[in-house]
Amino acid sequence: MNILNDKYIKFAIICSIAIILAILIITFEPFAEIPFVYNQF
Amino acid sequence: MKKILGVLIPILVGISFYFGINTYLDMQINQYMKEKNIDEISINAGDVLKDKGTIFTGYFVNNDGLIIQGSSELTANFDQMPTKIFPTKELSKNIEIIGRGYVQNLQHTSIIGSINFDEGINSNIVNLQSFQWYNTYSGIGDKNFQSTFSPVQYYKYINNDKISKSNKIKYTKRVNSLLHGSKQYLPEYLNSKIYSNNDFISKAVRFLLKPYFSLREKVVELKEKGELYSRIKKLDNANKPIIKDINWEKEEEKAEDQGRIAITNNDFGIIDDTFNTIQPKLDELKGASRDIDYTLSKEFEDFELYLDTCIDLEVKPYIILVPTNGKWYDFAGSLPEEREKFYEKAEKMAEEKGFKVLNLFDDEYTEYFMMDTQHLGWKGWLKIDKEINEYFK
Numbered sequence: 486m487n488i489l490n491d492k493y494i495k496f497a498i499i500c501s502i503a504i505i506l507a508i509l510i511i512t513f514e515p516f517a518e519i520p521f522v523y524n525q526f
Numbered sequence: 527m528k529k530i531l532g533v534l535i536p537i538l539v540g541i542s543f544y545f546g547i548n549t550y551l552d553m554q555i556n557q558y559m560k561e562k563n564i565d566e567i568s569i570n571a572g573d574v575l576k577d578k579g580t581i582f583t584g585y586f587v588n589n590d591g592l593i594i595q596g597s598s599e600l601t602a603n604f605d606q607m608p609t610k611i612f613p614t615k616e617l618s619k620n621i622e623i624i625g626r627g628y629v630q631n632l633q634h635t636s637i638i639g640s641i642n643f644d645e646g647i648n649s650n651i652v653n654l655q656s657f658q659w660y661n662t663y664s665g666i667g668d669k670n671f672q673s674t675f676s677p678v679q680y681y682k683y684i685n686n687d688k689i690s691k692s693n694k695i696k697y698t699k700r701v702n703s704l705l706h707g708s709k710q711y712l713p714e715y716l717n718s719k720i721y722s723n724n725d726f727i728s729k730a731v732r733f734l735l736k737p738y739f740s741l742r743e744k745v746v747e748l749k750e751k752g753e754l755y756s757r758i759k760k761l762d763n764a765n766k767p768i769i770k771d772i773n774w775e776k777e778e779e780k781a782e783d784q785g786r787i788a789i790t791n792n793d794f795g796i797i798d799d800t801f802n803t804i805q806p807k808l809d810e811l812k813g814a815s816r817d818i819d820y821t822l823s824k825e826f827e828d829f830e831l832y833l834d835t836c837i838d839l840e841v842k843p844y845i846i847l848v849p850t851n852g853k854w855y856d857f858a859g860s861l862p863e864e865r866e867k868f869y870e871k872a873e874k875m876a877e878e879k880g881f882k883v884l885n886l887f888d889d890e891y892t893e894y895f896m897m898d899t900q901h902l903g904w905k906g907w908l909k910i911d912k913e914i915n916e917y918f919k
Contacts, residue, residue: 491528493528494532497531497535500535500536501535504543505539505543508748511748513752513756514752
């Protein structure tokens with residue numbers, strides 16, 4: 486409890502969670518696709 | 527001290543998590559590629575995991591699969607498609623098709639150059655060259671190229687130790703010219719811009735942006751693994767492949783019959799539905815291909831880069847020069863002797879570099895060989911199947 490009251494530890498935990506979430510989003514977000522229309526003429 | 531730890535801990539957690547998830551995905555992907563029915567992806571034309579990825583095709587070609595590189599003709603669904611004919615008694619390889627509309631030589635160069643070929647893997651590739659790729663002097667258009675471009679392939683190509691510096695420079699210059707104006711691929715536009723320049727400013731920018739480009743490379747690699755993992759874990763388990771005993775004569779009759787049923791309303795050899803959409807534009811299309819010198823297209827430079835990249839990688843694709851619809855192109859104002867010059871130039875270029883070539887120019891007027899003005903049809907695919915069956919057995 487005392488540890489969580491420490492603002493630096495809090496900062497470290499929040500940042501760590503944010504980084505983990507960012508990596509997960511980057512990993513599982515699909516490839517961005519540019520739409521294309523194929524026209525043979 | 528606490529301040530330092532407050533900054534250091536998230537960095538260490540982030541690095542550890544990145545390596546952890548990377549290793550986990552590698553292990554899972556390896557296992558699923560062995561266990562799952564990956565044919566669902568390998569025979570699906572235009573699948574992003576093949577067109578824009580590197581891992582799937584790398585695994586496939588290194589595990590005795592045969593890859594066929596082409597473009598829009600691969601999206602057809604005839605009974606004669608190689609994906610439906612193979613594996614045969616003579617050629618027991620599974621087939622992976624790569625390509626859709628606008629996937630041309632430069633994109634195939636990116637794909638082939640991003641693969642780590644195992645020792646001894648040198649001829650499990652077929653490359654279908656389309657005549658239509660060469661009907662503009664500038665080759666592939668920038669918007670069309672951007673719709674097929676893949677950053678992960680780009681970074682793997684320029685980091686591939688087997689590819690010579692001179693080919694990497696040609697590749698980055700060409701990619702740079704086609705990514706101009708793209709916001710989505712701005713990092714690769716910048717990277718390709720400074721890759722080959724040795725002036726002071728380029729060197730300084732290269733040095734300053736090196737951490738950013740390394741990070742970008744890791745991000746796109748991880749993204750590919752995430753997408754591949756998400757897709758293959760949902761696939762059913764693999765079944766034993768069904769080896770077919772093909773009676774080629776019967777298949778020939780079937781192809782002829784199917785073509786005859788599909789083409790009834792015109793003399794061009796174009797399937798009825800397509801002809802119905804073309805008919806109102808006939809006056810506009812008559813003579814539209816007049817005076818084009820197909821041998822001058824920039825696509826030839828991309829073809830040469832493709833062949834040179836293959837030489838660096840010590841792989842020898844079987845090059846097939848796909849014909850076009852002769853009757854239609856005559857109507858469009860292109861002379862057969864002008865078209866023949868293209869086939870001769872492409873054949874000569876590939877053969878002089880040591881590649882085997884199948885030139886199908888003589889089939890331009892073969893009935894039911896094509897399905898429309900430019901895409902392979904029943905007999906066209908069957909001929910290619912037979913040639914592949916013979917060549918790779």
